[in-house]
Amino acid sequence: MQNKLFILWIGFLSFTFCNAQDLLTKTEAVALTLEQNFGIQIANNNLEIAENNAGILNSGYLPSLNAQAGSNFSTQDRLAEVAGQDPLDQNNLDSENYNASLNLNYTLFDGLGRLYNYKRLKEEYNLSELQARETIENTLVQLFSVYYEVARRVENVEVLKQTLSLSKDRLKRVEYLFDYGQVNKLQVLNAKVDVSNDSINLVNENQSLDNAKRDLKVIINSEYSNNFSVDTTVNFTPMLKIQQFVEEHELNNASLLQIEKSLEISAYDQKISKTGYLPTLDLIGSYGWNRNISPETPFFPGSTQTSTTISAGLSLNWNLFDAGQTAVRIQNAKINYENQNLQKQQIQVQVDRDIQNALNNYKTRLYIYELQEQNVKTNQDNFKRTENQFELGQITSVEFRQAQINLQNAQTSYSLAKYDAKLAEIQLLQLTGQLLNVKF
Incomplete structure (x- = not known):
């Protein structure tokens, strides 16, 4: 029995709930989440929209070319009376007109607003990338939880x-x-009650396991059956790397990087507002075709006239005074920039605090994990001695049961401490901006 318990515990540490083909590894779970999670798919679609907005087709640098065409048809009856002549009655006189044109418009200069807006759109795309990254990080934290x-x-x-x-x-x-009269009926009944309670606990835990698996399938958005297992091994990042990540968090934290991009966008907003003081210069060109078919008159025969027109020109527009609207936009843009700068300082303080809290929490969880590991070994030794004494009849079944419960609690507490420490590490990695740069 002594060796049996030790073998069971070793098997517990390396246990695989299903066979190998049903094992969902952490790498596979991450890959499925990145590919199929609804939130990540939405974030990727929003990133694609931002990429389209930042393209040359939305920059304002390309000219506009407009084509127009039309036709008109009319018929009329006409009575012409000329002095000294008989009246001329004309019926069903048809008139036709056809026209077509191409109009080109290209802005040569718009006060540099187009340039700053294009750069702003580029920064908005970069911001969208960071927002998509933050969504992925939050989803991965949820996944690993x-x-x-x-x-x-x-x-x-x-x-x-x-x-x-x-x-x-x-x-x-x-x-x-009991059959041999060495124990009373009460010990038999206690043993039966303990078997019943342990069976109920196992049923409840299996139900909780099934529920947790369903939660996992929602995140990875997969049609797995519940007949799968997960990798129970946990590897911790060396503390030296953790310290390095903490020192470099300002360069990698998603929230800090996002507010930096927001500041750059606000700076471009100021520049765009100032372009309202400058003129715009447009190049205009057109090509037109026109055909007019006229009916005959008492004095002239019917005719068909066809003409083509090519024109080009420059158009200058300078709003010398717009009732102060440009000045208001500039002032508001400056205030918004100041607000963004204040928000940056606020986020910086909050991130520094969160990282220190997360680092202390991680160290504490690691320490508890190490204590629980030692506690399991102590309870194993205690249970071995208790089991030997119980077999020799030196202790009661109540004492044996207490040692058994103590071992069970130590093992479940050890498991909880292990995963709590790993989740604390994951949260710290997210805050330092390294969650997507480490292997699990």
Whole structure:
């Protein structure tokens, strides 16, 4: 029994709930999430919209070419009376007109507004990239929270299976001893109650595991059946790298990078506002074709006239005074820039605080994890001695049960501490902007 318990615990650490082909690794979960998660797909679509907006087709640098065409048709009856002549009655006189034109307009100069707006759109695209990255990071944090919850539930199921197995062995033992009159009926009943409670705990934990798996399938947006397992191994990033990430967080934190881009956009808004004081110069060109078919008159025969026209010119527009609207836009743009700068300082303070809190939390979780690891070993040794004494009849079944419960609690607490520490590390990596740069 001593070796049996040790082998069960080793198996618990490396346990795979299903066979190999049903194992959902962390790498596969991340790949499925990046490809199929609804939130990430929406973020990628928004990024594509920002890319379209930042393209040359939306820059204002290309000319506009407009084509127009039309036709008119009319018919009339006419009575012409000329002095000294008989009246001339004309019916069904048809008139036709056809026209077509191409009109070109190109802005040569607009006070540099087009240039600044184009640069602004580029920065908006960069901002959208950072927003998409933040969405991906938040989704991955959510993914690993649920993924490790599944892993913890898997390990808890194994612990409860182990507990139930030991309780059944104990029941068989006390029933055997009862048959030979060495224990009373109360110990048999206690053993049966413990088997029943352990069975209920196992059923409840299996239900919680199924629920956690469904939560995981929602995040990865996959049609997996619930008959799959996850990787329960956890590797921690070396503390030296963690410290380096913390020192470089200003260069990588998504929130700080986003506010920097917002500041650049606000700076371009100021420049765009100032262009209202400058003139615009447009190049205008057109080509026109016209055909007019006229009916005959009493004095002239019917005729067909066809003409083509080519024209080009420059148009200068300078709004010398716009009732102060440009001045108001400039003032508001300056105030908005100041607000963005204040927001940057606020976010900087908050991020520094969050990183220090996350770092301290991570260190604390690691320390608790190490303590729980030692606690498991202590409870294992204690249970081995208790089991030996129980087999020799030196302790009661109540004492044996207490040692069994203590081992179970130590094992589940160890599992919880392990995943709590890993999630604390993931949150710290997100704050330092390194979540997408490490392997899990």
